[in-house]
Amino acid sequence: MSRFYVTTPIYYVNDVPHLGTSYTTVAADALRRVHVLRGDDTRMLTGTDEHGLKIEREAQARGVSPAAFVKDMSDRFEATWPKLEVRADDFIRTTQPRHEERVQELWRTIEKKGDLYLGSYEDWYCVGCEEFKTEKDLVQPGNLCPLHQKPVERLKEETYFFRLEKYQQALLDHYEKHPEFIQPEARRNEVVSFVKAGLRDLSVSRTSFTWGIPVPGNPKHVMYVWFDALTNYWSAVQSPDELRRYWSSDGVVHLVGKDIVRFHAVYWPAFLMSAGLPLPKTVYAHGFLTFGGQKMSKSLRNAVDPIGIARAFGGVCGGDDAGADVLRYHLLRAIAFGQDGDFDLAGMVERYNADLGKNLGNLLARTHGLCVKMTEGKVPDAPFDETVRAPIEAERLAALEHWKALAPHRALEATWAIAALANQYVDRAAPWAEDKKGNHERVRVILGTLLSILETLSRLIWPVLPKKSDEMRAQLGLAPLAPVANHDQLAPLPAPLTAGRPLAPASPLFPTIDADGAKALVEKLTPRVEPTPTPTSTPTPTSTSTSTSTPTSTSTSITYDQFSAVDLRVGIVKTCERVPRKDKLLRLTVDLGEAEPRQIVAGLALSFQPDDLVGRRVVVVANLAPRDFGKGLVSHGMLLATGPSETLTLATVPDVEAGAKLK
């Protein structure tokens, strides 16, 4: 028996469960089910990440305590997953004592090892990211965080550092020795080159807020969110017995989104190495979803409700549970795990009709009907037809291999190949014709064989479509599957069937959705999202709560004198061209009413074609110190603009002559 411990990321409670998090969680659950059905010692963990400055402020903005706020949000996650037929073995919250104690234990262990030291850190800090940004990360003008498009704050604080640099070589060695540690390969390459480029020690504590786990022996500090959060995978494994069973490096699989690979594949293993603990076997990064071809913006994420989708499909095929099955199937079948993919509603209906309804559902229905007519609605007493064994076994084994390789889409493809083989078999064997000829023994063989294949299919689909598996088995006169330790229930054909056992009355597993129904369904589920204005002007709960000045920051007000020292002038762009080898940069010459136009280099190239800018009026910071971009390319000033670098809007003042001063 092998062991298998699969985790999802713990989800940050600032967000709600959406299609993306559902995808990860459903995938984890499907993997869990495969292993548990094979009799493996299996465990799945999900949970919520609840600390950090952002949460502290969010709670404050809503006038509730952080604890109450996170409880409420965490409950929403915990309540969502069962509705998608996810049966995690454990749900961890980073505010639970069991977690806090173990994180502190890990901290002490690493400290004892000498890998933590006290230093100080001053830099720009983005509340949204919970992260210091170096100057070069910021979007100008305005010192904006590139992700959140909000001004960062200047923070200086005492902080503990983790000696990450020390583990650079050990990490590289580990990647080398264990190619399966980071998957897919493209992500692995990225991480390797990131680490090769050099690691710096990592700041792992904060003094600027209190909503976090206190550092042992120095309660002025709370732990940096990633030290806290990553440790959940280990802290959830509580007893010595569980630790021995699940934290054993050969069975631990972390499923993560591709955006957080680095934390899981660099920081986390370094912490574990320092603490002398086993490393996980695999960090698997899946891709991102688009929805109907659209990028999942925050508003779209909120508007697309996975439970709503499940419910809508449940409406046509037998309840919310069944709808969850359909959603699970589509997520895992339509999107190549590890690659970005598109979630398309019309495609989902198509797949539902084709794969689920026609290939599988109809196979069950026709077999069932034949049995009612020809074997008195009972499982016939007849041997398995050996002629079909080999191709089906090949697909069954392929499916198992693909599950093992973390490729659910391929596993399902192979599973459905079995249904296709069975459909071919009925057609060729034509039991209805044999029946007419009076070959009743042959009919019994054919139908017994089909029932056996269907029984096997009911097992193979269980990890993804648990409710439909139950329903299918009920129609076959079988009990729902229940995992048994050390007992492989995805075993070879023929499936064990009791001759003479009656089948239950049947109704279509997946009633066909006709064109009108499909249209209505798609219409109903397509979210009405306001056409996204410029991202900076979409106020979210977070941005409203954090955009104002804050007591902990050392920023933002300046004196009038300081302001008047800034020489803002209107300029007219005379020439504009791309800067070779710099994707974001444009080189412009701007008329400021001076003798000669000025040369200004600006990061506008993602938003503007050079020609678009010629002749435009712009606002220029005229007395900024010149900046050298190398090779004699010097910028004498800066253009004012707003927005993310892909969709900048230039500040302008209409109908004013070049050189006019702004105040």
Add this chain to the structure above:
RNA sequence: GCCGGAGUAGCUCAGACGGUUAGAGCGGGCGUUUCAUACGCGCUAGGUCGGGGGUUCGAUUCCCUCCUCCGGCACCA
């Protein structure tokens, strides 16, 4: 710009250590059976395997180069 990944039938993708007519699923078209949820089965897609060059008896598969897309890094006074 650097480093990865990818560009193959309408769509989603397989595949090829170089070699008979380049594959699957879905959709489309044609045919056919009647047990079944008008379902299944069979046939069908005339695709320059992104462009160009090279190596070779022979390349879509190897090498070079260019283009496009996606990521990571850099650049953003």
